[in-house]
Amino acid sequence: MSFMDKAKNKAEELSGKAKEAVGDSTDNHDLKAEGKGDQASASTKQAGENVKDAASNVTDAAKGK
Template structure:
């Protein structure tokens, strides 16, 4: 994976996190518990992807 690909992946993960926050906020505002839960799920998935990416980056720097 090239540096550009990693940057796109990181940007995509951050975008997913922000979409999750928006879904959660809209769900709270409208009382839609399902949408709120989807938003939290999107955020969690994004955070896990970001954590994996950080670990990969740490190992790449060691080489």
């Protein structure tokens, strides 16, 4: 996974946490739900990138790198 992808995913996760916190403190259920959704999206992207990294590591190991 590239550094930029990691940074974008982390930024999306942090943005989601901020939205959730603001939604919680202002009793805005829609904003809170949107924040949770952003966090879930970021986590899914991170998991996908981790799978790609693992597959790449297996391929590299098989090639003797």
